[in-house]
């Protein structure tokens with residue numbers, strides 16, 4: 113039997129789950145369809161850093177990220193940090209002496225935007241992160257309001273809240289077929305077990321979105337779903353004495369990122385990601401060993417724990433638009449069809465979901481043209 117909800121969302125990553133939550137709050141009959149488990153796409157392989165530090169060069173995009181951060185503060189005051197999987201501590205980004213000037217320029221830009229950030233001397237930074245060695249004359253930028261999110265826990269939280277508000281949250285129900293009837297103005301969404309007919313279809317299906325949309329119109333899918341490939345490697349270390357190696361998100365230099373994780377320590381590396389971008393078949397074990405060697409050089413006191421730690425490696429793909437800005441909103445020429453794609457989705461998805469749900473239900477634009485599908489042509 114065909115079901116007729118008001119809204120169908122395809123994809124249960126952080127973005128789809130945040131949309132389900134938003135429509136649930138407004139008591140709209142909504143179905144969320146996730147092909148596997150909630151949070152198993154890019155969301156499940158994310159570093160989970162809620163931030164605006166690296167976004168100061170573009171004031172509109174910076175403001176969007178700031179609004180993304182504020183959305184977490186609102187959710188946190190309503191539900192509490194633990195329920196969301198949020199933790200505090202800020203972030204610390206270290207620049208060696210030869211990059212100190214550019215760090216200070218960045219500081220100025222962010223302070224001009226009234227962002228809470230301060231520059232710390234090596235001694236001050238060492239009091240925040242005693243396990244790290246700081247080069248003399250290095251500059252560290254400390255952003256106290258940035259946070260860490262457990263992205264899968266948060267996505268499940270959103271899914272559970274949406275379900276309480278009578279959204280049908282369907283896991284392990286992959287969409288197999290999409291079609292549009294321009295006569296009735298409806299979309300038909302087929303899974304193995306069900307068929308849904310809706311006037312509002314939102315594709316929040318990450319890197320699968322072009323293929324799904326392509327079932328409706330392959331040319332339009334090419335035009336509007338403009339994503340580039342961007343692999344990301346994450347290494348989780350678990351074992352003894354790892355929980356205090358770092359106390360917050362730390363960029364110690366050399367492209368390395370670290371943060372505490374529930375099992376110990378989470379590592380990522382811009383250098384490893386660039387190598388995977390160049391060579392998709394690069395050996396993950398070799399890259400992982402290289403990352404760990406870089407960590408050992410910067411955290412000598414934790415060498416034994418780092419060497420003995422159990423390693424778990426995850427390879428993800430970012431949902432990265434070609435211009436690195438979100439692709440969110442109505443698709444020109446396809447009434448009722450919406451895209452919900454973004455990088456920095458941990459920071460941005462809850463706020464973008466709020467904007468998109470408001471726009472769909474009010475008919476009033478809430479998003480800047482620079483973030484809409486129509487920027488790729490109409």
Ligand SMILES: Cc1cc2nc3c(=O)[nH]c(=O)nc-3n(C[C@H](O)[C@H](O)[C@H](O)COP(=O)(O)OP(=O)(O)OC[C@H]3O[C@@H](n4cnc5c(N)ncnc54)[C@H](O)[C@@H]3O)c2cc1C
Nearest residue numbers: 123125126127147153154155158161287318344456457459
């Ligand atoms: C390595 C890495 C590190 C990152 N670090 C950060 C960070 O520190 N801070 C930050 O803000 N952002 C970060 N990001 C980006 C962020 O994780 C993503 O922008 C965000 O998770 C995207 O969420 P999404 O819901 O749009 O996509 P996804 O999480 O990919 O969700 C899409 C979902 O659609 C489902 N799906 C696909 N096809 C179908 C189908 N046919 N039927 C049903 N379901 C389907 C998939 O199973 C998937 O669950 C990082 C990303 C990566 C990869």
